[in-house]
Amino acid sequence: MPTYPQETDRYSLQPKKFIVWLFMISSFIFFAGLTSGFIVYSGDSLAKQLNVKMPNAFIYSTILVVASSISLQWAYIQTKRSNFAKQRLGLWLTIALGVAFTCSQLYGWVVLTGLGAFFTSSNASISFVYVFTLFHILHIVAGLILIIGAVISSYKAVPNVLNIFRMEISIVFWHFVDILWIYLYVFLLLNQ
Amino acid sequence: MATLTLNDTHTAHHDHAAHGDHGHHKETFLNKYVFSQDHKMIAKQFLITGIFMGVVAMTLSILFRIQLAYPDESFPLLEMLLGKFAPEGRLDPNFYLSLVTIHGTIMVFFVLTAGLSGTFSNLLIPLQLGARDMASPFMNMLSYWFFATASVIMLATFFIETGPASSGWTIYPPLSALPKAMPGSGLGMTMWLISMVLFVASSLMGGINYVSTVLNMRTKGMDLWKMPLTIWAFFLTAIVGILSFPVLVAAVVLLIFDRSFGTSFYLSDIYIAGQALPNEGGSPVLWQHLFWFLGHPEVYIVLMPALGITSEVIATNARKPIFGYHAMVYSLIGITILSFIVWGHHMFVTGMNPFLGGVFMITTLVIAVPSAVKTFNYLATLWRGNIRFTPAMLFAIGLVSFFISGGLTGIFLGNAALDINLHDTYFVVAHFHLVMGSAAIFGMLSGIYHWFPKMFGKMMDAKLGYLHFWLTFISAYLVFFPMHFMGLDGVPRRYYAFTEFESMSEWLSVNKFITWSAILGAVAQVAFLYNFVYSIFWGKKTVQNPWESTTLEWTAPVEHLHGNWPGEIPTVYRWPYDYSKPGADVDFIPQTTPLSETMSSNLPHDFEGNEESERIQLDWEKENKKELVK
Numbered sequence: 001m002p003t004y005p006q007e008t009d010r011y012s013l014q015p016k017k018f019i020v021w022l023f024m025i026s027s028f029i030f031f032a033g034l035t036s037g038f039i040v041y042s043g044d045s046l047a048k049q050l051n052v053k054m055p056n057a058f059i060y061s062t063i064l065v066v067a068s069s070i071s072l073q074w075a076y077i078q079t080k081r082s083n084f085a086k087q088r089l090g091l092w093l094t095i096a097l098g099v100a101f102t103c104s105q106l107y108g109w110v111v112l113t114g115l116g117a118f119f120t121s122s123n124a125s126i127s128f129v130y131v132f133t134l135f136h137i138l139h140i141v142a143g144l145i146l147i148i149g150a151v152i153s154s155y156k157a158v159p160n161v162l163n164i165f166r167m168e169i170s171i172v173f174w175h176f177v178d179i180l181w182i183y184l185y186v187f188l189l190l191n192q
Numbered sequence: 193m194a195t196l197t198l199n200d201t202h203t204a205h206h207d208h209a210a211h212g213d214h215g216h217h218k219e220t221f222l223n224k225y226v227f228s229q230d231h232k233m234i235a236k237q238f239l240i241t242g243i244f245m246g247v248v249a250m251t252l253s254i255l256f257r258i259q260l261a262y263p264d265e266s267f268p269l270l271e272m273l274l275g276k277f278a279p280e281g282r283l284d285p286n287f288y289l290s291l292v293t294i295h296g297t298i299m300v301f302f303v304l305t306a307g308l309s310g311t312f313s314n315l316l317i318p319l320q321l322g323a324r325d326m327a328s329p330f331m332n333m334l335s336y337w338f339f340a341t342a343s344v345i346m347l348a349t350f351f352i353e354t355g356p357a358s359s360g361w362t363i364y365p366p367l368s369a370l371p372k373a374m375p376g377s378g379l380g381m382t383m384w385l386i387s388m389v390l391f392v393a394s395s396l397m398g399g400i401n402y403v404s405t406v407l408n409m410r411t412k413g414m415d416l417w418k419m420p421l422t423i424w425a426f427f428l429t430a431i432v433g434i435l436s437f438p439v440l441v442a443a444v445v446l447l448i449f450d451r452s453f454g455t456s457f458y459l460s461d462i463y464i465a466g467q468a469l470p471n472e473g474g475s476p477v478l479w480q481h482l483f484w485f486l487g488h489p490e491v492y493i494v495l496m497p498a499l500g501i502t503s504e505v506i507a508t509n510a511r512k513p514i515f516g517y518h519a520m521v522y523s524l525i526g527i528t529i530l531s532f533i534v535w536g537h538h539m540f541v542t543g544m545n546p547f548l549g550g551v552f553m554i555t556t557l558v559i560a561v562p563s564a565v566k567t568f569n570y571l572a573t574l575w576r577g578n579i580r581f582t583p584a585m586l587f588a589i590g591l592v593s594f595f596i597s598g599g600l601t602g603i604f605l606g607n608a609a610l611d612i613n614l615h616d617t618y619f620v621v622a623h624f625h626l627v628m629g630s631a632a633i634f635g636m637l638s639g640i641y642h643w644f645p646k647m648f649g650k651m652m653d654a655k656l657g658y659l660h661f662w663l664t665f666i667s668a669y670l671v672f673f674p675m676h677f678m679g680l681d682g683v684p685r686r687y688y689a690f691t692e693f694e695s696m697s698e699w700l701s702v703n704k705f706i707t708w709s710a711i712l713g714a715v716a717q718v719a720f721l722y723n724f725v726y727s728i729f730w731g732k733k734t735v736q737n738p739w740e741s742t743t744l745e746w747t748a749p750v751e752h753l754h755g756n757w758p759g760e761i762p763t764v765y766r767w768p769y770d771y772s773k774p775g776a777d778v779d780f781i782p783q784t785t786p787l788s789e790t791m792s793s794n795l796p797h798d799f800e801g802n803e804e805s806e807r808i809q810l811d812w813e814k815e816n817k818k819e820l821v822k
Binding site: 012014015016018019022023025026027029030031032033034036037040041044047048119120121122123124127128131135 | 331400405436438439449455482485
């Protein structure tokens with residue numbers, strides 16, 4: 001037998017990358033469900049619209065998350081050039097920015113509650129803001145776990161294919177989470 | 193059959209052994225039967241769990257049917273079995289509602305979604321496409337264990353004091369959102385929600401795997417238009433799942449916040465025992481929008497795999513190519529798309545803008561088109577076929593019957609004006625039990641009889657299969673058909689004892705008739721269960737291709753191997769429905785047979801415009817005609 005297709009399809013990572021894309025589609029649908037819920041709810045009457053100003057913290061979060069996407073992309077480029085020290089630097093930077101983003105979001109909640117806009121509000125539009133950000137933070141956590149996986153494989157002697165694969169799924173997912181936040185933020189700005 | 197692969201078997205097997213079973217060095221009981229990552233084992237796990245849940249849900253239905261038929265009588269046995277849920281031998285009204293709720297939930301999600309898609313997508317996607325396994329076997333294993341955990345949690349609600357969730361399988365708020373609303377809305381509802389979140393996670397992991405496998409891991413030559421219709425159906429079902437289940441999670445998340453964190457997404461202006469609740473401003477209709485955005489596609493998640501299985505079984509056993517293969521695929525795609533824009537027909541009477549109702553009515557009625565395409569294609573495939581009435585074939589034909597009789601009433605219910613009269617009556621119950629309940633169950637049973645040899649390497653007993661079919665088929669019609677007339681008379685669904693109303697008391701005799709028919713149907717399943725279990729252990733051994741089918745799964749050896757085929761994966765040269773092709777020696781040509789081996793039966797369109805091949809075929813035909821003349 002000249003060829004062993006069994007061996008080649010075992011190491012094909014393409015289907016697994018595809019799984020990440022499909023997961024992103026389903027989580028986008030989740031947020032689309034929430035935001036359409038918001039539209040249905042707030043379209044009911046004037047009193048149910050979002051009548052509170054979004055805190056400035058969300059602007060800083062946006063800057064942080066965009067910066068983290070850039071640093072991760074940089075880390076990926078360095079990985080492809082086999083500059084593993086710079087890859088690690090980029091990854092650690094991204095993790096730090098991701099954590100800073102989360103803190104900034106939580107600070108945004110503090111500001112909102114300071115304005116009297118609580119999670120348990122008789123105007124559920126405000127509750128929606130908390131739900132959007134909470135579930136977005138959960139996605140950030142998932143993204144951070146992927147990045148930590150990439151960090152671990154950058155320190156261990158794994159095949160470079162696997163190292164690059166982990167980088168690839170991390171950046172795809174992290175960019176997605178980044179864009180997701182921008183979508184949610186713009187959505188909130190348009191509706192406030 | 194499958195000469196190509198068989199010739200390779202011996203040398204290839206050696207290689208396979210040398211390279212080890214896919215990297216699994218030791219096979220222990222735990223990783224073979226419990227935490228298996230092999231798609232065939234996972235399929236069997238889904239099947240057996242699904243059958244178990246099906247039996248449970250069926251038993252629940254018999255319990256509430258007894259109540260409906262004999263609202264005034266006491267059955268001491270019930271008290272013995274159910275204790276406080278049936279004081280003095282009569283079902284507690286709250287427990288009656290729990291039974292209805294859990295029956296619906298289990299049947300729709302646990303049996304007909306996980307049991308059906310989980311079993312057959314797992315079994316057939318890799319086998320019919322020529323893949324070693326799923327895209328991510330690990331995620332596939334997780335998918336099963338999330339499902340198993342969800343099942344355990346759902347059943348565990350029968351063992352808590354306040355009983356299972358009882359606000360209907362659609363869990364409309366405020367009943368579901370207020371733990372104090374009724375006994376079942378307490379802990380039972382919380383567990384229902386946890387169970388369903390796990391279930392959705394399981395479905396998503398499964399669905400994502402199926403889509404990735406179908407798009408990335410087809411064998412050489414298996415382009416999309418050479419896939420069997422089963423695969424098309426599973427593929428599109430998985431897409432519908434990926435696009436709709438997350439919305440259910442979104443809805444459930446908001447409901448959890450309403451229940452436990454004091455938000456008011458769905459709650460407003462509610463008084464309990466004269467006390468106003470603090471919740472304000474919520475909208476229960478919001479739940480319905482979010483729920484039915486999943487809920488309606490869910491109906492097609494249930495039905496489409498059954499339709500795919502039926503296409504395959506009917507074509508194989510009618511010994512004819514499926515009529516209108518492309519039309520079958522396009523109608524599935526049509527159903528997939530339409531399923532997302534019809535959810536409003538569940539909400540015609542919620543005070544919806546009549547114009548919007550009109551839009552939903554039109555989109556709903558348009559679904560009749562792809563459905564009718566499918567029905568006519570099934571009938572045209574059967575027409576003048578050389579039919580082999582195997583049990584699987586009978587169940588497939590049964591599906592077509594239910595799909596027609598149940599689908600016709602959909603045209604009534606999809607009509608916004610008629611729905612004013614018909615909503616929430618037994619007419620609805622009759623409609624969906626025929627079109628998605630019975631039809632999908634028959635599709636699933638058809639699949640079990642058909643692929644049992646593939647799953648267990650044994651044959652099921654055909655005689656018991658016939659007995660099972662006829663009893664089930666007849667009892668299903670006897671149970672659900674009379675419900676149409678009850679519905680037209682305005683009998684409301686989900687009522688504990690509607691025959692107490694004077695205007696409806698005449699339906700008591702019909703209720704008794706339906707209950708006894710349901711018991712007959714339940715008893716018929718014993719024939720199936722006995723056959724199923726007996727055949728696994730002591731059934732007749734199967735040959736490799738018992739139904740003389742053309743698809744790839746029958747080229748894999750009967751003994752299950754990790755990686756499905758010893759040595760190379762077979763290559764595919766033709767579509768899966770070359771049955772009774774004129775000019776061929778046998779009445780089926782497997783997908784693995786190249787066109788060069790079937791010169792006598794090749795048709796011009798088989799070459800898909802490949803001029804070289806067409807020329808060779810023409811030369812061959814000229815030569816052979818000369819021989820004939822000589």
